[in-house]
Amino acid sequence: MGEEKDYSIKMRLVAFPFVNKKKKSSFLSTSFLTPHLFFLRPVPFSTKKTTTTTSSSSDLSRRKRRKKSPPSPPPSLEKWRSEKQQQIYSTKLVHALRELRISQPSPNPNGRAVREVADRALAVAARGRTLWSRAILSKAVKLKFRKHKRQRIANPALTQPVIATGSLRSKKQTVMRIKAKGLPAVQRKVKVLSRLVPGCRKQTLPVVLEETTDYIAAMEMQIRAMTALLSAVSSPTEHEEEGQTHVLVS
Amino acid sequence: KMSGRRSRSRQSSGISEDQINDLIIKLQQLLPELRNSRRSDKVSASRVLQETCNYIRNLHREVDDLSERLSELLANTDTAQAALIRSLLTQ
Numbered sequence: 001m002g003e004e005k006d007y008s009i010k011m012r013l014v015a016f017p018f019v020n021k022k023k024k025s026s027f028l029s030t031s032f033l034t035p036h037l038f039f040l041r042p043v044p045f046s047t048k049k050t051t052t053t054t055s056s057s058s059d060l061s062r063r064k065r066r067k068k069s070p071p072s073p074p075p076s077l078e079k080w081r082s083e084k085q086q087q088i089y090s091t092k093l094v095h096a097l098r099e100l101r102i103s104q105p106s107p108n109p110n111g112r113a114v115r116e117v118a119d120r121a122l123a124v125a126a127r128g129r130t131l132w133s134r135a136i137l138s139k140a141v142k143l144k145f146r147k148h149k150r151q152r153i154a155n156p157a158l159t160q161p162v163i164a165t166g167s168l169r170s171k172k173q174t175v176m177r178i179k180a181k182g183l184p185a186v187q188r189k190v191k192v193l194s195r196l197v198p199g200c201r202k203q204t205l206p207v208v209l210e211e212t213t214d215y216i217a218a219m220e221m222q223i224r225a226m227t228a229l230l231s232a233v234s235s236p237t238e239h240e241e242e243g244q245t246h247v248l249v250s
Numbered sequence: 251k252m253s254g255r256r257s258r259s260r261q262s263s264g265i266s267e268d269q270i271n272d273l274i275i276k277l278q279q280l281l282p283e284l285r286n287s288r289r290s291d292k293v294s295a296s297r298v299l300q301e302t303c304n305y306i307r308n309l310h311r312e313v314d315d316l317s318e319r320l321s322e323l324l325a326n327t328d329t330a331q332a333a334l335i336r337s338l339l340t341q
Contacts, residue, residue: 077280094338101324108325111318118317189299196306209273212302216280219309226316232337233323 080217085125090225092121116140122222131207132215135199274298281305 079085096117100109119136126133194200194208197215274295278284281301284293323333 091338094334097320097324098334109321111314111321114321114324115314115317118313118320183296185296186299189296189303192303193299193306196303196310206270206273209270209277212306213273213277213280216302216306216309219306219313223309223312223316226313226320229337230316230319230323232340233333 077213077217080214080221086221086225086228089121089125089221090229092124093118093225093229096121118222118226122218126214126218130214131199131203131211132197133199133218139198271295277302 097114100113100117104113120140123133123136128134128137190205190208193212194203197208197211200208200211203211278293278298281298282305283301284298
């Protein structure tokens with residue numbers, strides 16, 4: 001139980017490197033991440049159903065309170081299709097991209113870095129209600145964490161609670177999964193699918209399916225936003241950009 | 251009737267076949283390949299899942315490609331900065 005306390009304290013500490021790194025608009029960047037860092041603290045995101053195993057009492061009461069309110073299904077997909085959501089995401093993305101350039105001036109940010117920024121912004125836009133978004137955010141946090149505190153013993157303490165409980169739960173729920181759709185072909189495909197969607201590797205079939213629908217809708221919005229951004233950015237200076245893109249293509 | 255069963259299943263963590271079928275149908279509606287097939291000729295769950303995996307891989311590839319293009323833009327400092335600011339203002 002002491003480990004959970006350490007876990008929560010370390011999570012809080014992680015917020016600080018973020019604050020120090022960015023000079024301007026640090027408020028903006030931390031405001032994205034800190035609410036979600038704290039959200040991640042209580043229970044690792046294996047299932048929505050069982051809560052009693054790992055949380056300390058205060059976290060448990062917080063979890064319980066959340067559960068008591070109508071068992072809310074993940075938000076509808078319409079949210080991802082609204083113009084307003086795309087605008088919000090585009091703005092977040094632009095801010096994050098600018099910060100990326102500021103924080104990495106010398107090696108120009110490559111596609112991988114941009115992809116991570118875009119995914120993180122997307123996860124934030126999801127407001128932490130889905131497994132995949134929380135998984136993306138925690139991935140980013142873990143990476144930063146390891147980079148800054150490599151020597152600390154804290155690392156194994158961080159990852160252990162997450163993995164241990166996850167595998168325990170998956171054993172119990174494998175039985176359910178087989179009962180549900182016994183066909184081995186379906187099982188195989190669900191496994192592949194669960195690996196494609198972040199945060200769903202050890203989840204039951206219905207959870208994977210729900211996460212998938214939300215994830216697909218979110219990614220489609222991400223693509224629309226990034227495409228719009230690219231065309232907005234490249235068309236005004238088309239005569240210049242054209243020259244450059246030709247060089248890049250050839 | 252159906253929604254009643256669904257909410258009950260959620261709380262007792264029992265998973266009904268119907269619940270899963272509903273989710274699969276919902277998923278089918280999202281896939282461009284399978285969206286238009288009529289409900290009479292039911293597409294198999296296996297097919298839906300396969301198409302879903304393919305679709306997600308395609309989406310990932312698109313995002314990677316867009317990210318790559320955006321990173322190239324970012325590399326061109328002045329034009330990119332100005333353009334990014336402009337795009338923010340024109341929204």
